[in-house]
Amino acid sequence: xxxxxxxxxxTMLGVPLKxxxxxxxxxxxxxxxxxxxxxxxxxxxxxxxxxxxxxxxxDDLPGWTVGEMDRFxxxxxxxxxxxxxxxxxxxxxxxxxxxxxxxxxDPNGGVDTVRAIRRAHEAVGLKAISVFPCGCVPQxxxxxxxxxxxxxxACELDIAVAVNVGVPGPRVPMAPQHVExxxxxxxxxxxxxxxxxxxxxxxxxLAVKLMLKYPNLYYSTSAFAPKHYPKAIVDFANTRxxxxxxxxxxxxxxxxxxxxxxxxxxxxxxxxxxxxxxRDNARRAFKID
Numbered sequence: 655x656x657x658x659x660x661x662x663x664x665t666m667l668g669v670p671l672k673x674x675x676x677x678x679x680x681x682x683x684x685x686x687x688x689x690x691x692x693x694x695x696x697x698x699x700x701x702x703x704x705x706x707x708x709x710x711x712x713d714d715l716p717g718w719t720v721g722e723m724d725r726f727x728x729x730x731x732x733x734x735x736x737x738x739x740x741x742x743x744x745x746x747x748x749x750x751x752x753x754x755x756x757x758x759x760d761p762n763g764g765v766d767t768v769r770a771i772r773r774a775h776e777a778v779g780l781k782a783i784s785v786f787p788c789g790c791v792p793q794x795x796x797x798x799x800x801x802x803x804x805x806x807x808a809c810e811l812d813i814a815v816a817v818n819v820g821v822p823g824p825r826v827p828m829a830p831q832h833v834e835x836x837x838x839x840x841x842x843x844x845x846x847x848x849x850x851x852x853x854x855x856x857x858x859x860l861a862v863k864l865m866l867k868y869p870n871l872y873y874s875t876s877a878f879a880p881k882h883y884p885k886a887i888v889d890f891a892n893t894r895x896x897x898x899x900x901x902x903x904x905x906x907x908x909x910x911x912x913x914x915x916x917x918x919x920x921x922x923x924x925x926x927x928x929x930x931x932x933r934d935n936a937r938r939a940f941k942i943d
Contacts, residue, residue, distance in 0.1 A: 656918050657928050661729035663936040665816070666851065666876040666902035669733050669753070670715045671741055673708065678907070681760070682789035685826045697908060699823030705913070707906035716744050719906075720752055726911045729933075730942060732781060732902075734758050735774050742778065754942055756782035756816055760790045761800040768803050775811055781940045782814040782849070783807070787830040788822040796835035805843050814847040814940050816874070819861070820854040823877070833857035833864065840868040847939050849900065851876045858884040865890070865898045872939045876902035879909055880917035891931060892924050899927075900935045 668678070679698050691698050696706060712718045723731060735742065735755035745753045757774045759767050774780055783804055787794050794800050796817060808815045819836065821828045833854050840848060849872045854861040865871045873895075875883055891899040903914050923931060936942060 660929050660932045662727050662901065662932045663942060664728050664731040664903050665874050665900055665936050667731035667733055667905055668907050669719045669741055670906060673710065682791060684791050688825050691825050702823050703908040706908055707910040720749055722911050726915045730754060732756050732940065735778060737770060737774060754781045756780060756784045758784045761785065761794050761804050762790055768807055771807055780813055781942060782816050784816040786818045788826050788828060793827065793830045795830040797838050805839060805846055809843055809846050814849055816849040816851050818852045819850045820852060820857060833860045836864055840871050846870060849874050849939055853878055855884060858886045862886050862890045865895060872898050872900055874900040874902040877904040877908060879913055880921045883921060888922060891927050896927050896930050897935060899931055900939060901932050
């Protein structure tokens, strides 16, 4: 049973500014080809999620988000930074103690992307850079040369990278996110703190093997309801991987906090794993005070 007194750090959460959040996924819309994804889904992996959270009639969506965090004991959350977004000032003026930023990027931007990351880090003190390899336009494999400047900069700035791995939920090709592509990255950048997002399935056993191999490789549970955490990941957390598995939700992109925290009670983590999973591992991997 999950302890109730642990103040949680959520390493994947979104703060909406309007109820229609479909524009959150516009960046990879050019990759979508099937009619259902293009015309019917509110979010591109909707076939995998039921009861996507809504906040109908809510005027203050950032305030609503923080209220939901309070309900479920979430102390801090890692959210995406978008240059020029009004959310940046809202967060920093009203909720500076509740949020830290990662910056989603497309490595196809080359040196312009590197400059944008530097600007963001100077502005808000980024804790991570995040990349969706299968959602870049065109797609960028995890070990591609276009990723190398991103990894180098993360090492220079001493921040983490959070990278989607495994078969993507949206109906786009999966090859850029094969878990085996992480191996050369971790070998070449031994100081890089690399956090695997979105499951690593169906190669979760390989993800465990690589975490045993590389000290700075981590796994987050983003976009998975806890009842669907891969068994290999739960077993690893309960044995040699207690310091490697990091809690991440997917609110409000696809999962409600009610669903996540109700499911968590049934996850068979050992007692000593819970504080590491819910807080301590995130503090170390993302250097969150």
